[in-house]
Amino acid sequence: MTSSTRPSLKRDLSSIVGGDHTLVGTIPEAYTHDEALELDPVEPMAVVFPTSRDHVGELIKYANANLLPLVPRGSGTGLSGGARPVDNGVVCSFEKMNRILAIDTIDQTAMVEPGVTLDQLEQALTDTPYFYPVYPGEMSASLGGNVATNAGGMRAMKYGVTRHNVLGLEFITGSGVRSRSGGAYVKTSSGYDLTQLIVGSEGTLALVTRVLLRLSPRAHYRTLVLASFGKFEDIAVAVDSISRRGLLPSILEYMEASGLRAMAEHAGINLGVTAEVSSSTAAYLMVELEAMNYDDLEWQTNLLVEVLTGHNSTEQYVLDETQRRGLISARESAFWTVKKLGANVILDTVVPRSKLTELFKGAAACARERNAVLVGTGHVGDGNVHLSLFQSDPIECHATANAIIELAQELGGTISGEHGIGLAKRSYLLEHEDPARLSLMNSIKSIFDPLNVLNPGKLL
Ligand SMILES: Cc1cc2nc3c(=O)[nH]c(=O)nc-3n(C[C@H](O)[C@H](O)[C@H](O)COP(=O)(O)OP(=O)(O)OC[C@H]3O[C@@H](n4cnc5c(N)ncnc54)[C@H](O)[C@@H]3O)c2cc1C
Known part of the structure; x- marks a missing residue:
């Protein structure tokens, strides 16, 4: 589908989600990017705002029938370009699927739609003894985005990351299969764990339509x-x-x-x-x-x-x-501070805690050798450091980032601890990931999304 087919695109998408929930033509700037520093904005052909899971199912059906790339988007705060539009694609924004469906203080769970933000959930839990502990710093982020990136944040050492706090999901695969996984229990030994497969899959396997969260008691x-x-x-x-x-x-x-x-x-x-x-x-x-x-x-x-x-x-x-x-x-705002100061790339490599000193020293040496400036902050309790690179030449900057990622892998770590691969770190994944694992991931992708309509070109 190309821009010459826009009139029918507007008509078709409007017939699914309603004219008020379809943008075609002039797209607001906010929908052309997320917060990845190294990527240029791309204008999508359209932005749609489903308000129900039926809308989501119909959108996936339409995308398959027209080989139309669908890019899921929560709040667009991601740091790896996962929600960045792709050429001739449609952004599926979940911001209007934002109802908190249930808070259960007996089972200590909350059932939410994917567009609910961390802030919104925190407000809703104020009068209960519970809170949702995953704390990626940016409270405008959505739970759907958190699930898709397996967001971590400042409290991971004690409370774990998103995957440790999601008990179940409702989702629709790229091939249109609707399913539910998990439930209000903490143990399961009943086959492949699809919840854990979808968590961290960055919108490439399925669109998440409901999330069942585990709540924790709030300290006094x-x-x-x-x-x-x-x-x-x-x-x-x-x-x-x-x-x-x-x-x-x-x-x-x-x-x-x-x-x-x-x-x-x-x-x-x-x-x-x-x-x-x-x-x-x-x-x-x-x-x-x-x-x-x-x-x-x-x-x-x-x-x-x-x-x-x-x-x-x-x-x-x-x-x-x-x-x-x-x-x-101030720590929550660290990203905005380094962005304002002109950082070009933020790495979020993770290594075993015992290797942190080697990472600090080695990364500083990589930057020095290549005349880059490096400033570090991060979740040191779980070995996940955020390294802001200041190096304006994109090719040089990529080489420095690549050297640091190689070092992290040599130390037994990995490319991204919590921001995800998206588009910004895809080349590093393709270069450094074990080919056997990449091949398995591609096979899984082809089962869930055989026509590659969900977030094509991201992650894999
Ligand atoms: C100031 C700042 C601080 C941050 N600090 C941290 C931090 O400490 N730890 C951390 O982990 N992250 C951090 N982040 C990154 C970001 O907040 C997280 O990645 C967050 O999970 C993104 O949520 P979002 O709603 O903005 O998702 P988006 O950016 O909109 O999307 C992220 C990914 O999720 C996919 N997606 C969105 N909704 C769905 C859905 N319903 N179904 C399937 N796929 C979907 C998108 O396609 C994309 O791949 C920070 C960001 C900022 C700006």
Whole structure:
């Protein structure tokens, strides 16, 4: 289908989702991209806004009949181009399928449509003892997008990533098969686990129409400690020791000193770090502890400070509530800070925690050798670091990113810990992934989506 067929396209799509829910012709700029820094925008032929699973089923049928690429989109906050339109394709935006269908405080679950945002769910749970713990920082992201990317975020060390918090799905495959998987139980040993196959499949196998989420009890007390370190090596050892001593922080992040300075400045917060400490610091750890009672929190905090000082942390700041909120919100905004500063690529490689020091040192060397600037922050508690590369020549920048990814793989890690492959990291996957695994993935794709209408050119 080409742009010359647009009048019939508008008529056909309108007959499925309604004229009010079809955009053809002038497409708002927001739908031409997601937040991947390295990709150019592409204008889709149309954007449709289904409001029911029947609409989604009909759209898939129409896409197959016309070999029309369908690009699913949640809130467009993805960092790998998964929701970036493709040439002559139609964007299927789930933003109007945004109902919270049930919150069950007995089974501790929530059933939501895919367009529900993290913010919306958090608001709906305010008056319950529960919360949804997956916290990718960007609260406007949708649950459908979270499922498709297997989003992680700051609380993964304690609560796991999206796949650990999704109990079931309703979905429609690229071939039009409607199915449900999982349920309100935590164990299953009843055949292939389709929920886990769809989670992280980036809209290439099926469109998700409902998500059954597992909720967690909300802690009553929490505190945030910021610790400065003169050497990166000490950070990795301290992280290991925090875990070995039995502490399970709800947040365990590291920030290079320059990164923290930029974030604090951007957010206008004063963390009480003196100029003297700041000038001798290589990086900081940000550790959030939580508990159901105050005594437990106090015990954990004392133990944490003991562990940190025992591993050469130069200073520890137990932040007050304003500073705590300010720093977490600044950390949430880290992406916007590096974007504003002109970062060209963000890598989210993950390695075993024991290899973090080698990754820090090796990545810095890769950047230095190629005259790139590298700033790191990230989920150090689970070995997933975010490396912002500043290198304006796209070919050079790709080479630097490739070298860092190769290093992460040599260290036993992988390309993306949570942002997904999408379009931005596809070339790295095709180059570095085991051919046998790629071949199995292609076979699975051909069963779920034989005509390749769902998000073609993404991931594989
Ligand atoms: C400031 C900022 C901070 C971030 N921090 C983190 C972080 O810490 N951890 C993290 O994991 N991510 C992070 N992200 C990335 C992003 O928020 C996540 O990838 C999120 O899961 C994307 O959700 P979305 O609704 O915006 O999805 P989109 O970007 O719209 O889409 C993402 C993928 O999901 C597919 N998709 C969307 N809906 C469906 C559906 N219903 N069925 C099938 N496929 C679908 C799309 O095709 C695409 O492949 C951050 C982003 C920003 C901007």
